[in-house]
Amino acid sequence: DIVMTQSPDSLAVSLGERATINCKSSQNVLYSSNNKNYLAWYQQKSGQPPKLLISWASTRESGVPDRFSGSGSGTDFTLAISSLQAEDVAVYYCQQYYSTPYTFGQGTKLEIK
Amino acid sequence: EVQLVESGGGVIQPGGSLRLSCAASGFTVSNSYMSWVRQAPGKGLEWVSVLYSGGGTVYADSVKGRFTISRDNSKNTLNLQMDTLRGDDTAVYYCAREGGLGAAFQNWGQGTLVTVSS
Numbered sequence: 001d002i003v004m005t006q007s008p009d010s011l012a013v014s015l016g017e018r019a020t021i022n023c024k025s026s027q028n029v030l031y032s033s034n035n036k037n038y039l040a041w042y043q044q045k046s047g048q049p050p051k052l053l054i055s056w057a058s059t060r061e062s063g064v065p066d067r068f069s070g071s072g073s074g075t076d077f078t079l080a081i082s083s084l085q086a087e088d089v090a091v092y093y094c095q096q097y098y099s100t101p102y103t104f105g106q107g108t109k110l111e112i113k
Numbered sequence: 114e115v116q117l118v119e120s121g122g123g124v125i126q127p128g129g130s131l132r133l134s135c136a137a138s139g140f141t142v143s144n145s146y147m148s149w150v151r152q153a154p155g156k157g158l159e160w161v162s163v164l165y166s167g168g169g170t171v172y173a174d175s176v177k178g179r180f181t182i183s184r185d186n187s188k189n190t191l192n193l194q195m196d197t198l199r200g201d202d203t204a205v206y207y208c209a210r211e212g213g214l215g216a217a218f219q220n221w222g223q224g225t226l227v228t229v230s231s
Contacts, residue, residue: 038215040217040218042158042218044158049207049221049222049223049224050150050158050207050218050221051221052212052217052218052219055212055216055217055219056217061219093157093158095158095217095218097211097215097216097217097218100160100163100171101160101171101173101174102148102160102163103160104157104158104159104160105157106157107157107158
C-alpha cells in the first residue's frame with residue numbers, strides 16, 4: 001500500500017499570509033505513460049463532506065479560488081494558499097489514486113492565528 | 114447537476130448487517146467509477162471500496178470478505194452491504210464519484226452515519 005504522510009499535522013496562519021502543507025508518498029505516483037501525478041488535495045470543513053480542490057497534483061477544480069495551488073511530482077507534493085482567508089479554515093487531505101487501495105494523508109488542520 | 118444522496122445508516126449491534134445506498138442524479142452510475150469512503154468520528158478519511166464501470170470491484174483489507182459493493186442500474190444507485198459489523202466500522206460513510214475514469218473523487222455525498230454498538 002502507498003502510505004501518504006502530511007506535514008504539519010496542524011498549522012496556524014495569520015489572515016492574508018501564506019499557508020503551505022506538504023504531502024509525501026511512500027511510492028512514486030507519477031504514471032510514466034501519461035506523465036501525470038495521481039495526487040489530489042481535498043478540503044473538509046467542519047460537518048461537511050470533503051471537497052476536491054486540486055487533481056493531477058496541480059490542476060485546480062472549477063470554482064476553486066486561484067489562491068490555492070498545488071505543486072510537486074513523484075513522491076513530494078505541496079498545497080499552498082497564497083493569502084489565507086477566514087473561509088479557508090478546514091482540514092486538508094492529500095490522496096493518491098495511482099493504485100488501490102486509494103490512500104489519504106492523515107490530514108492537516110488549518111486555523112487562523 | 115451531479116448529486117449523491119446516501120441512506121441506510123443507523124445503530125447496529127456488533128455482528129449485525131446493514132445496507133447503505135447512494136442515490137445518484139445528473140450522471141449514470143454504471144458509466145462511472147464509484148467508491149465508498151468512510152470517516153470514523155474525529156478521524157481521517159479511509160477508502161473502503163470501488164466499483165468500476167466494467168463491474169470489477171476492489172476492497173480495503175479492513176472490510177474484505179465482510180462488505181460487498183454493488184449497483185442497481187434501474188435505480189441509478191450504488192450500494193454497500195455490510196456484514197459482520199465491528200465497533201471499528203463506526204463511521205460516516207460517503208459515496209464518491211471519480212471525475213473521469215481513474216481520476217480523483219470529484220463528487221461526494223453528504224454521508225450517512227453507521228454506529229456499531231451494543
